[in-house]
Amino acid sequence: MIPTKKQQMSSPAAPLQSDTLGSRLTSRGDLTSFFMELTAEIGADSYMLVAIVHDQDRNDARIVSSNWIFDAIELIGKRLIAGLAQGPLTAAPGIRPTPLVAAQAPDAGGLVSGEEARLLDVLGHAEVYSLRLNVGRQRLFALFSAAAAGRIDQPALMKAQLKCCYALSHIPQLIAAAAMQDPLSDRERECLFWVSEGKTTDEVAVILGVSSNTVNSYITHAIQKFAASNRAMAIATAIRSGII
Known part of the structure; x- marks a missing residue:
């Protein structure tokens, strides 16, 4: 029986097909939608696409796309x-x-400490799979x-x-472009970093050897470049992008 137009409109979206993937991904928004669909397909709650920018530095990770909450990224940190x-x-x-199962760590080859495992569990990452992605010469991981655990x-x-x-x-x-995107100047980046560490404007001014007005100017420029509404949003964007 041929479905009615109403039935066609209400039917669930078809799963991603490999022959249409390349044409579908044309923006960062498309990339987010793609990973959100994959996350739902496999029964996961969260995803993160990570690029390792410098071959000689294992800790230089850039977050290309992610639906982790800001607190989780900030508390866990780029090193982990x-x-x-x-x-x-x-x-x-x-x-x-x-998988890395938080409840079984730190027995998993010393990959995480007991405190880090407990933090992952509390933040909703009781089970974590890491996948290497072969994409040309770029070092990407999902x-x-x-x-x-077991979901x-x-x-x-x-x-x-x-x-x-x-x-x-x-x-x-x-x-x-997403992995390397860094619109900030060195001074703007430094100011956002120190503010993210809890420093006041006056304290940042002392650290950098400039006036408080100059610090405020750098931070304002950073907020504008990220199209953020305030300092907190600019800091969150910079952390998610791996800039600070």
Whole structure:
């Protein structure tokens, strides 16, 4: 029986098809939608696409796209995120992935400490899978996590990894631009960093050897460049982008 127009409109969206992935991803918004769909398909709660920018520095991670909450990124920090992305449990395409289960850490090869494991669990990342993505010469990793261990579908996860490799290989310029995007000057970046560390404007002025008015000017420029409404939003954007 041919479905009515109403039935067609109310039917669920078709799953992502590999032959349409390349044409669908044309912006950062498309990239976010793509990963949100994959996250739902595999039964995960969260995702993070991480780029390792410098080959000689394992801790220089840039967050290209993510739906982690700001507090989780800030508390866990780039060092741990880079460690999760490039750790011994990270699976290459075609290899059955092994999760980091927070409740079983730090027994998982010393990848995280007991305190870090408890923090991951509290923040809703009780189970974390790290997948290496083969996308040209770029070093990209996808982290998928769930608030409860055993929720993520491993076979579906392996298929999702191949989808990621295929889709991202069609948009190398977009990924590179997202990973390297840093509109701030050195001074603007320094001011945002120290404010994110809890320093006042006067304290930042002393640290940098400039006036308080100059510090405020740098921070205002940073807020404008990020199209943020206040300092907190600018800091959150800079942290999510791996800029500070």
